[in-house]
Amino acid sequence: MSSPVRVRFAPSPTGYLHIGGARTALFNWLFARHYGGTFVLRVEDTDQSRNTEEAAAAIYEGLRWLELQWDEGPHVGGDFGPYFQSQRNDIYERHLKKLQNADHIFEDKGALRFRSPREHVIVDDLVAGKIDFDLSNEQTHPDMTIRRPDGSWIFHFVNVVDDMEMKISHVIRGEDHLSNTPKHIELYRALGAEPPQFAHIPLILNRDGSKMSKRDQGASVDYYIKRGYLPEAVRNYLCLLGWSPKDNREKIDIDDIVRIFDLNNLVRSHATFDPDKLHWLNGEYAHELSDSEFYDRAVATLRSAGINIDNYSTEYVRAALQTCKGKINTFDELPAYCGFYFTDDLSYNPDGVAKHFTPENKSRLEAVRDALGQIDNFTANEIETIMKATAAKLGVKVGAIVHPSRLAVTGSNAGPSLYHLLEVLGKKKVLTRIDRALSTF
RNA sequence: GGCGCGUUCGUCUAGUGGUUAGGACACAGCCCUCUCAAGGCUGGUGCACGGGUUCGACUCCCGUACGCGCUGCCA
Numbered sequence: 453m454s455s456p457v458r459v460r461f462a463p464s465p466t467g468y469l470h471i472g473g474a475r476t477a478l479f480n481w482l483f484a485r486h487y488g489g490t491f492v493l494r495v496e497d498t499d500q501s502r503n504t505e506e507a508a509a510a511i512y513e514g515l516r517w518l519e520l521q522w523d524e525g526p527h528v529g530g531d532f533g534p535y536f537q538s539q540r541n542d543i544y545e546r547h548l549k550k551l552q553n554a555d556h557i558f559e560d561k562g563a564l565r566f567r568s569p570r571e572h573v574i575v576d577d578l579v580a581g582k583i584d585f586d587l588s589n590e591q592t593h594p595d596m597t598i599r600r601p602d603g604s605w606i607f608h609f610v611n612v613v614d615d616m617e618m619k620i621s622h623v624i625r626g627e628d629h630l631s632n633t634p635k636h637i638e639l640y641r642a643l644g645a646e647p648p649q650f651a652h653i654p655l656i657l658n659r660d661g662s663k664m665s666k667r668d669q670g671a672s673v674d675y676y677i678k679r680g681y682l683p684e685a686v687r688n689y690l691c692l693l694g695w696s697p698k699d700n701r702e703k704i705d706i707d708d709i710v711r712i713f714d715l716n717n718l719v720r721s722h723a724t725f726d727p728d729k730l731h732w733l734n735g736e737y738a739h740e741l742s743d744s745e746f747y748d749r750a751v752a753t754l755r756s757a758g759i760n761i762d763n764y765s766t767e768y769v770r771a772a773l774q775t776c777k778g779k780i781n782t783f784d785e786l787p788a789y790c791g792f793y794f795t796d797d798l799s800y801n802p803d804g805v806a807k808h809f810t811p812e813n814k815s816r817l818e819a820v821r822d823a824l825g826q827i828d829n830f831t832a833n834e835i836e837t838i839m840k841a842t843a844a845k846l847g848v849k850v851g852a853i854v855h856p857s858r859l860a861v862t863g864s865n866a867g868p869s870l871y872h873l874l875e876v877l878g879k880k881k882v883l884t885r886i887d888r889a890l891s892t893f
Numbered sequence: 894g895g896c897g898c899g900u901u902c903g904u905c906u907a908g909u910g911g912u913u914a915g916g917a918c919a920c921a922g923c924c925c926u927c928u929c930a931a932g933g934c935u936g937g938u939g940c941a942c943g944g945g946u947u948c949g950a951c952u953c954c955c956g957u958a959c960g961c962g963c964u965g966c967c968a
Binding site: 732865868 | 895896900903906908915916918926931962963
């Protein structure tokens, strides 16, 4: 690569960061990092909406969350600003003048249009390959508008001017722009500039094959932030959509990806977003969080779920959460998983009641209560020993008393290790809960 | 309609003329086990279709079908 690598992510401030946009940003970022280039963030707010900063905030937040730090752009500045199109009017005027002087522009009912040279344009795309577009027919390829009668600019023109002015070397964007590219190339040429290299990456679709749009659940990065997904996991998953390390790895360190990422090995077909795989991958990351990382995230999740953990000692909360570590894939599963630690007002799972709160289990549960009541040193080890001994005495498998016990104490059929959760709850609470359950039989 | 791009298990993908078509998610079964997970093992499902080219096509060419995109004074 002869000229320095400069790429950009150029979203319009819509108030949210689309998951597809996030991947576009990610691929730009990866490419820049791989080649030691510059990643520019430019806000395409040509429609002059008043709340640009507010609407762009979600984009900043999403990019920061994914740790896709931009080298130039809003908040960080740079030598090619301003980085908001709404502030670059004089630049557009200047280039418009150039085009007008060269007779490339004509007026049409107050709007300005660019007169196409009407030739074939070859797009040599890094992903899609060489494509020949025939723009010679005016009927099928009308001259594009570049400015509205009210003076506002059309995307195609400002996008090209900005990429040119900002010395963008590679335009990496969604494939929905592929068909626009020959028109853009005409503009570059008319402005006397060499077009950048183009790389059009395939789109991300929904399960049903439709394009992911704002309305679709999970189409916004914000969705994953709110649900307590891990940014490394989401970022990793996004990398796997349209790109592959080709060695069967799925969970890959971002530094490794930076090392091997390139544009010429991108997949050319569209990808379907698979929430299940993301969920799994998030679990892979969640399971290897350190104890303190897990604790911090868990506490934040419980707080925002409205679970009152402040009535409990730090020691208790810490011990409770420790029994959940490695058991959940995403943090939004946590409140339901461990809520029983933080309330005495349990409701019993109906299926579980039907299955485990049976007449024959009543005496077993009573036996469990009595046995647990005998324990002085109420630890998981001791509890396990006693439970097994009790089962043996009753002549049943330990599972036969574990299930009703779990239901009695947590209200659920699934959860953390029973012996450990009993220890955390403490003898007093455990006995109270078993008695309460017994009274419902 | 025109133009462009695409099509390998349900999904993400590996594969660039000769492979038992590999991996992952999901799914099913088994093992382990105090539940649920995790982990281990096993299993099923795939080259859109039709023509070529070739000794030989998932791989190359041409069509068809289907999908998606563009065709805006949206970005």
